[in-house]
Amino acid sequence: MDRPYTILSCAVSLDGYIDDASPDRLRLSNDEDFDEVDALRAECDAILVGAGTVRKDNPRLLVRSPARRERRLAEGRTGDLVKAVLCESGKLDPGARFFVTGDAGKVVYTGASAYPAAEQRFLDSPGTSVVDAGDPPALEVVLADLARRGVKRLLVEGGTHVHTLFLTSGVADELRLAVAPFFVGDATAPRFTGPGVFPDGPGSPMRLEDVRRLGEIAVMRYRSVRAGDPGEAASAGTDAQGLETGTDGGAFDAAAHGTDR
Numbered sequence: 106m107d108r109p110y111t112i113l114s115c116a117v118s119l120d121g122y123i124d125d126a127s128p129d130r131l132r133l134s135n136d137e138d139f140d141e142v143d144a145l146r147a148e149c150d151a152i153l154v155g156a157g158t159v160r161k162d163n164p165r166l167l168v169r170s171p172a173r174r175e176r177r178l179a180e181g182r183t184g185d186l187v188k189a190v191l192c193e194s195g196k197l198d199p200g201a202r203f204f205v206t207g208d209a210g211k212v213v214y215t216g217a218s219a220y221p222a223a224e225q226r227f228l229d230s231p232g233t234s235v236v237d238a239g240d241p242p243a244l245e246v247v248l249a250d251l252a253r254r255g256v257k258r259l260l261v262e263g264g265t266h267v268h269t270l271f272l273t274s275g276v277a278d279e280l281r282l283a284v285a286p287f288f289v290g291d292a293t294a295p296r297f298t299g300p301g302v303f304p305d306g307p308g309s310p311m312r313l314e315d316v317r318r319l320g321e322i323a324v325m326r327y328r329s330v331r332a333g334d335p336g337e338a339a340s341a342g343t344d345a346q347g348l349e350t351g352t353d354g355g356a357f358d359a360a361a362h363g364t365d366r
């Protein structure tokens with residue numbers, strides 16, 4: 106399958122939750138970590154989330170650092186990334202920040218039956234495309250469409266259903282996990298992933314590439330090393346920050362202590 110090199114990024118509590126059950130967003134990160142995620146965003150072509158995250162958090166998903174935006178613009182890219190959302194029902198508010206912020210295009214991937222109504226809903230949203238991803242909607246369709254749009258590096262920022270979908274489908278090449286030093290302990294709160302059959306299971310564990318401390322946040326980076334994984338080939342020569350790698354993978358250290366943090 107022709108697909109982008111795909112990096113999953115998530116912040117979790119010590120007990121694996123990615124939010125609490127309150128209407129407010131739980132802060133699981135700190136400024137250093139946000140800045141590093143911003144650097145990661147700046148090196149990608151598109152950012153993808155699920156409709157649940159757009160409805161709950163109303164995120165902007167922009168590149169925040171002016172220097173990184175300038176660098177992207179100087180490279181002939183947009184300041185922000187293409188934003189993609191998986192929304193089987195097609196039911197999202199075109200007035201959400203996701204759609205009305207950023208200087209790059211937005212794509213809504215719906216199920217086939219929801220597509221006509223969703224297309225109508227976004228008719229007056231310039232820069233937003235609605236794509237029929239099939240019935241049921243298929244991740245292969247989504248990833249092939251992003252690849253056709255020139256997306257070579259995709260950053261996936263949640264939530265639970267979307268992370269589970271990418272991981273169980275075996276299309277997550279890298280995982281960046283930031284762990285906050287507290288517990289949530291509420292069974293009704295969302296976790297990083299739900300149940301499923303994960304190709305990166307005990308028989309084929311991911312490779313731990315890097316562990317670092319950002320204040321009280323622990324950041325771990327894993328790479329999928331399944332045999333024949335197209336992501337391995339797609340990533341050859343670069344790490345998650347888009348930096349050139351040596352054969353010993355030492356560029357992860359270079360990325361961790363890079364000049365722009």
Ligand SMILES: NC(=O)c1ccc[n+]([C@@H]2O[C@H](COP(=O)([O-])OP(=O)(O)OC[C@H]3O[C@@H](n4cnc5c(N)ncnc54)[C@H](OP(=O)(O)O)[C@@H]3O)[C@@H](O)[C@H]2O)c1
Binds near residue numbers: 242
């Ligand atoms: N800590 C973090 O790093 C972090 C990051 C992001 C989000 N979060 C949290 O995650 C929670 C949201 O997670 P969630 O699991 O409820 O929502 P989600 O994963 O963001 O989105 C789920 C939605 O995606 C759509 N979907 C799923 N599979 C699809 C497919 N194959 N094709 C098209 N659409 C598909 C469905 O949309 P429809 O409903 O339209 O059918 C589904 O309801 C929030 O609490 C948020 O704060 C945390």
